[in-house]
Amino acid sequence: MADDFDVIVVGAGMAGGPAAIRLAKGGANVLLVERGAEVGTKSLSGGILWGNDLARILPNWWREMPVERHLVRKRFGLLTADSALSFDLQESSWNQEPYVAHSVLRSRTDSWLAKKAEELGATVVPSVPVDRLNWEGTKVHGIIQGGEKMTAPVTIVADGANSRLSLGTPIRPEARLSPETTELGIKEVFRLDPSVIEDRFHVTGNEGHSEEWVGGLFPPGVMGGGFLYTNRDTLSLGIIVSIQSLYGRNAYAHELIERFKLHPAIANRLKGAELVEYGARLVPGGWAGRPAAFHGDGWMVAGDAAGFVFSNGIMIQGMNYAIRSGIEAAETALASKAAGDPSAAKLAEYDRRLEATGILADFRDFARLDRVKWNPRIYSVYPRFATELLRSMMAESGSPKRSARKLLRAAQKAAGVKITSLVRDGVEIAWDL
Ligand SMILES: Cc1cc2nc3c(=O)[nH]c(=O)nc-3n(C[C@H](O)[C@H](O)[C@H](O)COP(=O)(O)OP(=O)(O)OC[C@H]3O[C@@H](n4cnc5c(N)ncnc54)[C@H](O)[C@@H]3O)c2cc1C
Missing domain, CATH: 3.30.9.90 (D-Amino Acid Oxidase; Chain A, domain 2)
Structure with a gap:
C-alpha cells in the first residue's frame, strides 16, 4: 500500500518548520505535525537568532519574517549578590544587512515559517501530539497518534529538547534525559x-x-x-x-x-x-547529551532533539543549529526520495552533511568547554574575585594606594579562593579554550 506522505516532520519549531519548507520546495509530499493548538504556542527561546542559515531556503528572510530587532550590541557580565561587572561588544557591521543576529518571539516566527511551508504545498496540522513513532522492528515507518497510523518512508524527529518520540527507543535508549547534562x-x-x-x-x-x-x-x-x-x-x-x-x-x-x-x-x-x-x-546538553545516533532506517533527528544547543553563560545558540540541521535532514530526505531508498545506509548522508556544515565539529569542540562550564567557582568565587579586585583598584580611601600584588591578595581573600585553585583553573581555562 502506498504511503500517506513522502516525509513526515514532527514538531513545527526552528528545526521542523525550515525542514518542511525545504522539502516542499524540493517537490516532496510533506506532512508537518505540531502538538500545539496553533504553531508557535508551545515554542520558547530566549531568543536571539544568530546567523543567516534561513537564507538557504528563504533569501532576505529577515525582511519578511516577523523578527523583533537586529542586534547592535551584546553585553557580557558577572553578577554577585549586589554588584555587576560587564563589558559590551559592538560592531558597526552588526547594523548592516543581513545582520548578525535578531531578537525573535517564537510564537510569531514559528507560525510564519509554518505558513510559508503551507504556501509551498506542505500539509501543516497543529493540535496533533504524536504519541510515538511507528517502529517496524528497527525501522521507523511514520507516526502513531490516537491509535491511528500515518506512514512515510522517512520521518524527521524535530520534537525539541525533551524528545518523547526518541526517549526509550533506539534513538535514545535511556528513559529520560540526564540531569547532569540538561x-x-x-x-x-x-x-x-x-x-x-x-x-x-x-x-x-x-x-x-x-x-x-x-x-x-x-x-x-x-x-x-x-x-x-x-x-x-x-x-x-x-x-x-x-x-x-x-x-x-x-x-x-x-x-x-x-x-x-x-x-x-x-x-x-x-x-x-x-x-x-x-x-x-x-x-539539552550538547555533545554529552546527544542521541545514540542521528539517523537510522526511515528516521533522522534534528534540532534540540539531537542535542544541538550550546549554552555557556555568555551565549546560548540552538535556533541556528536547529534550522541548519532541519535543512540538512530535508536535503537528505529529498536525496533518499530520488533514490527510492530510505535505508539507514542512504540516510547516513545526514551525518556527512552534519559534519560538512560544521555542526558536529562545533559540538565536539564545545564539549571541551564542559569542564570550565561546570566548574562551580565560575559562578561564585570568580564574579566576587573580579568585582572585588576592580572595586579596590578604584576606591579612594585617602591612604596610599596598595600595590597590585596586595590588591590581588586582598581580592583573593575576600572571594575565598585559594591561589592553587586560581592557578589550576587558569591553566584549565587556557587549555580548554
Ligand atoms: C530559556 C531559553 C532560552 C534560549 N535562548 C536561545 C537564544 O537566545 N538563542 C538560540 O539560538 N537558542 C536559544 N535557546 C534554545 C532554542 O530555543 C532551541 O535550540 C530551539 O528552539 C530548538 O528548536 P527545535 O525546533 O529543535 O525545538 P523546539 O523549538 O522546542 O520545537 C519543537 C516543536 O515540537 C513540538 N512537539 C514536541 N513534541 C511533539 C509531539 N509529540 N508531537 C507533535 N509536536 C511535538 C513542540 O510543540 C515544538 O513546537 C533557548 C532555550 C531556552 C529554553
Whole structure:
C-alpha cells in the first residue's frame, strides 16, 4: 500500500518548520505535525537568532519574517549578590544587512515559517501530539497518534529538547534525559513602550541590545546565569540553570528568576514593564547529551532533539543549529526520495552533511568547554574575585594606594579562593579554550 506522505516532520519549531519548507520546495509530499493548538504556542527561546542559515531556503528572510530587532550590541557580565561587572561588544557591521543576529518571539516566527511551508504545498496540522513513532522492528515507518497510523518512508524527529518520540527507543535508549547534562530555562516577557526601550537601552529604530550574565547571584552551588533581550515593544528576560546543581540545595526555579529580576543591575531596566508571558523549558546538553545516533532506517533527528544547543553563560545558540540541521535532514530526505531508498545506509548522508556544515565539529569542540562550564567557582568565587579586585583598584580611601600584588591578595581573600585553585583553573581555562 502506498504511503500517506513522502516525509513526515514532527514538531513545527526552528528545526521542523525550515525542514518542511525545504522539502516542499524540493517537490516532496510533506506532512508537518505540531502538538500545539496553533504553531508557535508551545515554542520558547530566549531568543536571539544568530546567523543567516534561513537564507538557504528563504533569501532576505529577515525582511519578511516577523523578527523583533537586529542586534547592535551584546553585553557580557558577572553578577554577585549586589554588584555587576560587564563589558559590551559592538560592531558597526552588526547594523548592516543581513545582520548578525535578531531578537525573535517564537510564537510569531514559528507560525510564519509554518505558513510559508503551507504556501509551498506542505500539509501543516497543529493540535496533533504524536504519541510515538511507528517502529517496524528497527525501522521507523511514520507516526502513531490516537491509535491511528500515518506512514512515510522517512520521518524527521524535530520534537525539541525533551524528545518523547526518541526517549526509550533506539534513538535514545535511556528513559529520560540526564540531569547532569540538561539545563532548565525559564523566561518571562515584559511589555514596555518602544520609546522607553530605545532610551533605556540606547538603541534607535529596529536596533536591539542583548545581555547575558553569569550568576554569582544564586544560592551557593547553583550554576547558571541570566539574559535580557530587547524586542520591539517587549523585553525577554530569563535564566538558565544546571538541573543537577539544583538538587539538595533548597533552590526553587521561581525564586531564582526573582533573584535575577530584583538584582540592582537588572531591576532598574524593568521599571514600569508589565509581565505578559511566562514559560519554562529544558535545554539539552550538547555533545554529552546527544542521541545514540542521528539517523537510522526511515528516521533522522534534528534540532534540540539531537542535542544541538550550546549554552555557556555568555551565549546560548540552538535556533541556528536547529534550522541548519532541519535543512540538512530535508536535503537528505529529498536525496533518499530520488533514490527510492530510505535505508539507514542512504540516510547516513545526514551525518556527512552534519559534519560538512560544521555542526558536529562545533559540538565536539564545545564539549571541551564542559569542564570550565561546570566548574562551580565560575559562578561564585570568580564574579566576587573580579568585582572585588576592580572595586579596590578604584576606591579612594585617602591612604596610599596598595600595590597590585596586595590588591590581588586582598581580592583573593575576600572571594575565598585559594591561589592553587586560581592557578589550576587558569591553566584549565587556557587549555580548554
Ligand atoms: C530559556 C531559553 C532560552 C534560549 N535562548 C536561545 C537564544 O537566545 N538563542 C538560540 O539560538 N537558542 C536559544 N535557546 C534554545 C532554542 O530555543 C532551541 O535550540 C530551539 O528552539 C530548538 O528548536 P527545535 O525546533 O529543535 O525545538 P523546539 O523549538 O522546542 O520545537 C519543537 C516543536 O515540537 C513540538 N512537539 C514536541 N513534541 C511533539 C509531539 N509529540 N508531537 C507533535 N509536536 C511535538 C513542540 O510543540 C515544538 O513546537 C533557548 C532555550 C531556552 C529554553
